[in-house]
Every structure is written in C-alpha cells, then in structure tokens.
Amino acid sequence: MTxxxxxxxxxxxxxxxxxxxxEERKLVEQLLNNNAELREAYEYMxxxxxxxxxxxxxxxxxxxxxxxxxxKNSSTATxxxxxxxxxxxxxxxxxxxxxxxxxxxxxxxxxxxxxPDKLYTSAFxxxxxxxxxxxxxxxxxxxxxxxxxxxxVLSAISNESGQKEKFLGGVSALYLDKFDVAADYFNQVxxxxxxxxxxxxxxxxxxxxxxxxxxxxxxxxxxSIIHKITANPDHTYYxxxxxxxxxKTALLSFKK
Amino acid sequence: xxxxxxxxDTDLIISIKTNKNLNSAIAFIYEAHFEYLSSLITNNxxxxxxxxxxxxxxxxxxxxxxxxxxxxxxxxxxxFLHSMTRNCxxxxxxxxxxxxxRDKVFERNRLQDDNSNETYEQRESKKKLLEVFNTxxxxxxxxxxxxxxxxxxMKEIVEQTNYENEQVVRNKKHKCFKTLVALVKNNVAIIxxxxxxxx
Numbered sequence: 436m437t438x439x440x441x442x443x444x445x446x447x448x449x450x451x452x453x454x455x456x457x458e459e460r461k462l463v464e465q466l467l468n469n470n471a472e473l474r475e476a477y478e479y480m481x482x483x484x485x486x487x488x489x490x491x492x493x494x495x496x497x498x499x500x501x502x503x504x505x506x507k508n509s510s511t512a513t514x515x516x517x518x519x520x521x522x523x524x525x526x527x528x529x530x531x532x533x534x535x536x537x538x539x540x541x542x543x544x545x546x547x548x549x550x551p552d553k554l555y556t557s558a559f560x561x562x563x564x565x566x567x568x569x570x571x572x573x574x575x576x577x578x579x580x581x582x583x584x585x586x587x588v589l590s591a592i593s594n595e596s597g598q599k600e601k602f603l604g605g606v607s608a609l610y611l612d613k614f615d616v617a618a619d620y621f622n623q624v625x626x627x628x629x630x631x632x633x634x635x636x637x638x639x640x641x642x643x644x645x646x647x648x649x650x651x652x653x654x655x656x657x658x659s660i661i662h663k664i665t666a667n668p669d670h671t672y673y674x675x676x677x678x679x680x681x682x683k684t685a686l687l688s689f690k691k
Numbered sequence: 692x693x694x695x696x697x698x699x700d701t702d703l704i705i706s707i708k709t710n711k712n713l714n715s716a717i718a719f720i721y722e723a724h725f726e727y728l729s730s731l732i733t734n735n736x737x738x739x740x741x742x743x744x745x746x747x748x749x750x751x752x753x754x755x756x757x758x759x760x761x762x763x764x765x766x767x768x769x770x771f772l773h774s775m776t777r778n779c780x781x782x783x784x785x786x787x788x789x790x791x792x793r794d795k796v797f798e799r800n801r802l803q804d805d806n807s808n809e810t811y812e813q814r815e816s817k818k819k820l821l822e823v824f825n826t827x828x829x830x831x832x833x834x835x836x837x838x839x840x841x842x843x844x845m846k847e848i849v850e851q852t853n854y855e856n857e858q859v860v861r862n863k864k865h866k867c868f869k870t871l872v873a874l875v876k877n878n879v880a881i882i883x884x885x886x887x888x889x890x
Binding site: 556 | 705709710711712713714717718721722725743746747750751754755817820821823824825832835836838839840841842843847865868871872874875876
C-alpha cells in the first residue's frame with residue numbers, strides 16, 4: 436500500500452464525519468494503529484470538532500440563560516401594576532387574533548425548521564427493559580441491551596431469534612443510526628405476529644418503525660403507521676405519536 | 692420563561708443523554724437551581740454577573756459530563772451542580788489571584804466526586820478552544836455548527852443556507868474544517884492540556 440498523507444487526511448475527515456464505507460473504515464483504523472503522524476492529525480481533528488460542539492453548546496445555554504433572565508426581569512417589573520379592566524369582547528377578539536397569528540407562525544416555523552432529525556429526536560424515547568426481581572438476569576441479548584452494548588445485541592441476533600430479541604435489535608440499530616437495519620427488524624416482528632393471537636412487541640415495533648421511516652425519509656409509510664397508532668387511543672404509544680403528528684410528517688414530505 | 696415543566700433527576704439525565712428536549716432540560720435546571728447556585732457565588736465575594744457567567748459555564752460542563760456518560764448518579768443533580776459551581780468559582784478566584792478570598796470561601800470538606808472538579812488548566816484550555824473557533828468567519832462557523840452540532844445532512848444545510856448545492860456545501864465545509872484544524876494545531880498549549888485531560 437502506497438502512503439499518501441494528504442489523501443489519508445481527507446479519508447480521516449470522512450471517517451470522523453461517518454461517511455466512509457466498511458472497507459475504508461477498516462483501512463483508517465489500520466492506518467491509525469500504525470502511523471503516529473496520522474494519529475496526531477486525528478487528535479487535532481477531534482479537537483476541532485470538540486471546539487465546534489463546545490461553542491454551539493455555549494451559545495445554546497447562553498440563549499436559555501438570557502431568556503431565563505429576561506423572564507425573571509419582566510415578572511419582577513410587572514409586579515404591583517394595577518390591572519386594566521377590559522370587556523369580554525375585547526379579550527375574545529384579542530384571543531382570536533393571537534390564535535390566528537400563532538397558528539400561522541407555528542406552521543411557518545414548523546415548515547422552515549422541521550427536519551427528519553428534529554422530528555425523530557422530539558419523539559424518540561429510550562426503550563427500557565423492565566427490571567425483574569427473579570434470579571434470571573435475562574438472555575445475553577437482554578444483558579447486552581441493558582448495558583447499552585448495541586453492536587453486541589445486533590451480533591447476537593439470528594434468524595431463529597424471537598420477537599423480543601428482534602425488537603431489541605431494531606432499537607439497538609436506531610442507536611447506531613442504522614435505520615434501514617432497524618426498520619427491517621421491526622417489520623420482521625410485525626410480520627411474525629400477523630398470524631398470532633397475541634402480538635408481542637407489535638405496538639412497540641410500530642412506534643419505532645415510524646421513527647426509523649422518518650429518518651429514512653419514507654414519509655408516506657411513516658404517515659400510514661402514525662395514522663394507525665393515532666386511530667387507536669389504547670395503543671401503547673398513542674400519546675408519544677401525537678407528538679409527531681401527521682402534519683409535521685406531511686410538512687417533511689413537502690420539503691423533500 | 693416560566694415553564695411549569697418538572698423533571699425528576701432520572702428524566703433530566705435521560706433528556707440530556709439522549710439530547711431529547713435539551714432546551715427544556717436546560718431551562719428546567721435554570722428554574723430549579725439557578726437561585727440556589729447563584730447564591731453560592733454572590734454570598735462568596737461574587738457579583739450577579741459573576742454568577743451568570745459561572746453558571747453558564749457550569750451548565751455547559753454538566754451537559755458534557757452527562758452526555759459523555761461520566762455522571763455516575765451517585766449524588767443528586769443538585770449536589771453535583773453545587774460541587775461544580777463551587778469548584779468553578781474557586782478556579783475563577785484562583786485566576787483572579789485572590790488567595791485570601793479563596794481560602795475563606797466555602798466549607799473545607801470537598802466532595803469526593805472528582806468528575807465535578809475541573810482543573811484551572813482544563814477550564815482555560817476550553818476557553819482557548821472556544822477562542823480558536825471564534826476566529827473563524829461567520830460562514831465557516833455556521834456550516835461547521837450545522838454539520839457537527841446539529842448533525843444536518845449536506846442537503847439540509849443547503850436548505851438552511853444560501854449555498855447553491857450539496858457539492859458547494861461539501862467543499863466549503865472541507866475548507867472550513869481544514870482551517871479550524873490548522874488553528875487548533877497552531878495552539879500547542881491547548882493541545883497538550885487537552886491531550887492530558889481528554890476534554
């Protein structure tokens with residue numbers, strides 16, 4: 436293998452950005468193990484990324500701190516002021532006007548700011564395996580899942596694995612940003628349950644499948660699942676899915 | 692801001708760890724703990740402005756500790772923030788070279804949780820890292836933030852900026868990143884401290 440430092444630097448950046456394929460990833464890891472110069476460059480790059488994240492987080496916290504301070508000052512400033520007497524009609528018109536503006540603004544803001552990432556993040560919730568008091572600590576897959584060892588969960592799943600294992604595999608794949616893998620596992624669980632009376636992990640799989648489909652920008656399929664869940668108030672994820680809403684998913688479809 | 696949101700410590704940590712509703716989580720910390728933490732500083736030689744600056748820094752550090760999985764949940768969030776605030780303020784006093792104030796300030800029984808105990812050098816290194824990033828132009832700052840912090844795709848960045856297409860964004864991001872890496876590399880002092888402390 437010929438060694439081209441500049442070419443490898445570009446590859447290193449792609450490695451940090453997560454845009455390399457498996458073969459390139461292995462090559463980079465091999466180069467990092469064997470080349471001190473490249474390892475040093477890798478450290479610089481990681482620090483550069485850290486500086487971006489640190490700065491953005493500072494700004495985010497600063498904005499919230501400023502809003503907190505403003506809120507505190509305004510609540511202090513309004514204390515002790517006499518209330519003005521207004522008619523009910525005045526308030527009704529004012530409320531209607533405000534609602535119209537809020538609705539229009541909300542839609543405009545949603546359209547301008549909504550992204551698959553934001554929608555996914557707002558609705559995602561960690562799936563926690565319920566604790567058990569029995570002596571059994573669960574299967575290896577369950578243990579790996581509890582430890583957050585997502586790769587180990589995926590490695591341990593086979594065709595013979597049951598619905599629970601495949602569902603945990605799907606959630607693990609979500610954590611690893613492998614959304615197509617996640618969707619495949621969730622679909623396997625749903626399909627396997629179609630002919631069964633009891634349908635273990637179907638509702639859970641439907642919810643996380645909708646999230647995976649949003650990330651995969653397959654909005655029509657996502658909307659179909661969201662419709663199904665919101666039509667059933669008894670669905671385990673009814674309230675959670677309401678946060679996604681078909682409107683937001685439709686906005687994403689328009690933006691696509 | 693007068694949110695009625697109430698979060699348990701566990702929910703708060705999950706929110707921060709998963710980056711889900713992070714703004715609400717930060718706002719909640721301010722509402723629940725700002726007055727108390729602020730008093731630790733204002734009652735110990737600090738001004739209100741000192742309190743605001745220090746608490747912003749503490750908040751950033753707390754989020755980073757939680758997101759890196761280093762918050763062990765052996766103490767409550769409030770206790771941990773107390774410890775971080777105290778250490779951060781002590782460091783600030785140290786910087787101001789006011790040994791007398793430092794010796795008088797706070798109780799002597801330091802908590803054992805070392806995760807909350809950032810060194811003066813670490814703190815200064817992070818400041819330097821922020822300064823380095825801020826020397827970039829606005830265009831570079833925006834594109835790198837959208838890519839590395841917001842985790843947006845090239846396509847989404849095109850939608851949020853005035854760049855013509857994804858390839859233009861990709862080239863610009865690559866150029867900006869190279870500039871930033873060179874700036875970091877030129878600040879040898881930062882590098883050594885960061886390497887030593889793996890910030």
